[in-house]
Amino acid sequence: HINEQHIHNLDVGNWAKQAYPVKAHGMGGRLVRTGKEYGEIFDHHTVEYEFADGSRMFSQCRHMKDTYYQVTESFQGTNGSAPEPGVIQTPSGYVLLDHDGRKDPNPYQVEHDLLFDAIAKGEYRYADAENAAKSTMTAIMGRMATYSGQLIEWDAALNSELSLMPERYAWDAEPPVLPDENGLYPVAVPGETKVL
Incomplete structure (x- = not known):
């Protein structure tokens, strides 16, 4: 689910x-969601992304019942941190901003209102396709790292010839990977699975 849901946190x-990020390495696997209905995807991923300046982004996600659940982001920088949503503080802990967003309008609705308004006016204000594609590539690179167990570099991932797409799009098209006689799909094995 790193590509289907966690991508938003990576974005x-x-x-x-x-x-x-310019490279990524990580760990992941399938411990709980192992039935036919889950296909071949991992149920947990932990990825360390590295940017060109040497800074890091640590990413963890999982789908497991009755476990601690947190979907958020926190940031640590040289001059301060954002340890939780709405809070910015100095390295000494002095709080610069503590915004209680409970009374804020729904951000998803605001985003849609602004987008629809721009479309209705014929304005081209929200050109996010490139960012969306690159955040998608960030998630793909993380999945490649966890599935293979290897260090994956951005350019290598971008130029990989691995395709998970069908040869053609049609209801009767054969998918690129089929289940075995028991209805189970092949599952990636870190250290064995090739993604590049």
Whole structure:
């Protein structure tokens, strides 16, 4: 689910850095979601992303019942940190901002209102396709790292010839990977699975 859900948290990290990672390595696997209905995806990923300036983004996500659950971002910088949503503080712990957003309008609705308004006016104000593609690539690179157990560099991931897409899009098209006679799909094995 690193590509399907956790990508949004990775996108926030990229936005905060105003950059995209140049390499990633990580661990992941399937411990709980192992049935036929889950296909071949891992149920947990932990990835360390590195940016060109040497800074790091640490990413953890999982799908496991009855475990501690947190979906958020925190940031640590030279001149301060944002340890939780709405809080910015100095290295000594002095709080510069403590915003209680409970009375704020729904940010998803605000985003849609602004986008729809721009479309209705014929304005081209929200050109986020490149950022979306690069955040998607960030998630793909993380998945490649956890599935393979290898250090994956951005350019190598971007130029990989691995395709998970069908040869054609149609209801009767054969998927690129099929289940075995028991209905189970092949699962990535770190150290064995090739992604480049």
